[in-house]
Amino acid sequence: xxxxxxxxxxxxxxxxxxxxxxxxxxxxxxxxxxxxxxxxxxxxxxxxxxxxxxxxxxxxxxxxxxxxxxxxxxxxxxxxxxxxxxxxxxxxxxxxxxxxxxxxxxxxxxxxxxxxxxxxxxxxxxxxxxxxxxxxxxxxxxxxxxxxxxxxxxxxxxxxxxxxxxxxxxxx
Numbered sequence: 282x283x284x285x286x287x288x289x290x291x292x293x294x295x296x297x298x299x300x301x302x303x304x305x306x307x308x309x310x311x312x313x314x315x316x317x318x319x320x321x322x323x324x325x326x327x328x329x330x331x332x333x334x335x336x337x338x339x340x341x342x343x344x345x346x347x348x349x350x351x352x353x354x355x356x357x358x359x360x361x362x363x364x365x366x367x368x369x370x371x372x373x374x375x376x377x378x379x380x381x382x383x384x385x386x387x388x389x390x391x392x393x394x395x396x397x398x399x400x401x402x403x404x405x406x407x408x409x410x411x412x413x414x415x416x417x418x419x420x421x422x423x424x425x426x427x428x429x430x431x432x433x434x435x436x437x438x439x440x441x442x443x444x445x446x447x448x449x450x451x452x453x
Contacts, residue, residue, distance in 0.1 A: 287311060287342045287344060287354060287355075288343045288345070289307070289342045290339075290340055290341055293341050293342065296339060296341045296357055298364060299341060306391065309392055310392065313386070315384050315389040316354070316368035316384070317369045317373060317376075317382070318344060318346070318367060318369075319369065319382075320367060323346070323350065323352035324352060324353045324356075325350070325352055325353065326340060326343070336359060337358065337359055338356050338357070338358055338359065339359050340356050341355045341356055342355040344368075353367060362407075364400070370396035371393060371396075371397070373385060373389040373393040374390060374393045374394070374397070376437060377438065378431055427440060428440055428441070
């Protein structure tokens with residue numbers, strides 16, 4: 282878990298992810314602890330430099346973990362519509378597992394909704410389509426049932442489990 286708020290980079294306003302963000306969203310990110318960060322591994326700017334990932338990737342924000350390690354909390358590709366977040370923007374809206382520290386404040390919900398809207402708008406720009414409606418229907422997530430895992434002590438309330446092959450489906 283993180284103990285600090287977002288640290289937006291000095292040129293975050295030029296990023297695709299934040300250039301059109303309302304002032305209220307930027308203010309919340311800068312002043313409130315509204316993101317859910319639950320991880321054991323992270324990317325650092327030092328790692329990006331060592332692997333020569335800059336300038337192909339633009340770091341848009343960093344954060345600091347409870348051990349004081351600064352990590353990349355959001356990034357975007359400079360040529361393609363690829364984005365990454367080290368936090369879980371969806372969890373504030375949909376995950377209510379007690380004791381794991383997911384923020385559910387009004388501000389946290391606004392942040393989640395901002396990212397949901399941004400990512401959906403980016404997806405709408407994609408011209409790829411299924412070749413036919415039947416294939417699309419067979420591919421949708423609605424064909425799968427989430428499994429309630431909260432009762433088993435899982436960090437999350439539910440998960441989707443996908444079989445590698447049709448023969449494994451019967452084992453589930």
